[in-house]
Amino acid sequence: MLEIKNLHVKLEEEDKQILKGVDLKVEPGKVHAIMGPNGSGKSTLSYVLSGRDGYEVTDGSAELEGEDILEMEPEERAAAGLFLAFQYPVEIPGVGNMTFLRTAVNSQRKARGEEEISAADFLKLIREKAKSLKIDADMLKRPVNVGFSGGEKKRNEILQMAMLEPKMCILDETDSGLDVDAMKLVAEGVNALRDAGRAFLVITHYQRLLDHIKPDVVHIMADGKIVKTGGPELALEVENNGYADILAEVA
């Protein structure tokens, strides 16, 4: 599904190398988790994959289903099936959540040469998905993320994911800021989307989320590289001992 090879990324504005050779391969149907100390480059990886400005790829490649995505515009990557649930979802005053989502769904359909969804079908679908994430009608009408609590913003990300049905979902610390119940809702939302044709890359600091979304593979990222890969037990090890041992071991 997603194959990243030797990815090197520096900041465009300054001479600062952030990713220093990331290798990662996520198979369809799988859930991969990435953990790692603050500042190790996890969000940078997710931004580079989704096409945000400000980064320069100096080496390596990233392919989605065999297609080079690094040359694509952000909207093309989205239409190709990539989705990033932001660590810090953006507030957009003046743009209604509903309008935003309908525009997004239809833009992607259009890009893929599909029919636009009718207003009625869209409404039915969004109400259903919102209900399962306990997002009320009022939140749908409000401007995108404006005045949303931290947890509401994260649930709104999952709602977008559920509506867009991407193939490759990257979740950047979607669990941070969520209370215990909201975490369950979000995990259920993610699990409901799990299927053989879809893959997840879950960035998190805590084992908690991984109790609900069971990963197949866990990676540890440090200083711009994947330094260790293992099974779910790796997350437990981090939870119990922190990163010191792992980092010492690979150093």
Next chain:
Amino acid sequence: MALPKIKQDTTDTLLSSMAMPDGAGWSAAARADALARVQKMGLPTRRDEYWKYTDPATLTTVAAPPAATFDVGDETPLYDAIDRLKIVFVDGVFDAAASDDLTMAGVTISRLAEAGEKDIHWAKDLYGTLEAKGQHPVERPMAALNTAYATDGILIHATAKAEKPISLIYHHKSEESDAILHHCVKLDKGAELTILENGPAAARFNKCMEIDVADGAAFHHIRAQGRDHERRAVTHMFARLGTESVYKSFTLTANGVLTRNETVLELTGDDAVAHVAGAAMGDGDFHHDDTVFITHDAVNCESRQVFKKVLRNGAVGVFQGKILVQPGAQKTDGYQISQSLLLDEDSQFLAKPELEIYADDVACSHGSTSGAIDEEALFYLRSRGVPKGPAQDLLVLAFLAEAIEEIDDEDIAADILTRLEGWLARRR
């Protein structure tokens, strides 16, 4: 006191080339007074403080600078689905054939050009009166020039709730046309009227509207200025608001090499409400100036100014807005916001917001900002699959939303929104 030489010369040159219309009838006296005002004040020049940001030179030349007309193609005309009484002017000349019959329940409609034939007492009392009053404390010579030389205009007397909106449609056909129209609107106690305006009018258009809103009356005005790139317009709205009356005006301006829209309102009765809003979209050779002066002269009145400008490729936006709260005008609620969205670094927004308050128990606020497209928001939208163009349009419309919300009628607001979307889509 003698006028500065350049002002005197400009004034003499233009006035000597102009003639008052024949058959001015009841308007003759008001026109003579207005001419005297022009001669005393002189026409504006760039050196005038009030014209610091907008060069009036092309508004005062003898001949109007030529302006190509704009082909709107097969686009649906604005307000097409709205039941309204249509009055059409082509290059400032009334087009009877294209206009509806000027009769409607709740209002009487006449033309200024017929002033020589019948004496209309209310219009005689109003014509030039609010304009003359509006010359203080700031001079507005282009409006006095209008009163003196207007060739035509619509005189509307609303005695009750008008059956439907009156739609003034201005076509621009001749590249050299120079039009001066002066409308008078009088709303009796409790009357309600909506005036719609649209179209580019002429290569150069000087328009004045005087509106007398009596106690409990409500006046709504929605205007879309034509999209001809080279056209110039100087317009004035003068209104006097009685007790518990309402005045709400919204203007959409897209394109136009020069536009100066002045609004001069006086809230003279308690509990009156005045809202003035504008959305301007400029691309390239575009200069748009909103100049507003609102005087609170009564208790517990509300005024609201919301002006938004979207500028690109060197377009220039100007806002001069003043709230004057007179002694005794307690409980005044005054709000003013002027904002620009600069889509590139070549464009500029010049704002001069002013508050002058002589009462102690008032709540007035004003703010002015200039900003660029929010790149974070743009990326967020694109990451969800919305292409850059439409994503930017969504953000532009979001920026304009507060101004568009000032249009009460949903159908009209939808029409204006469609116009905006079309304008944006053509520029992708």
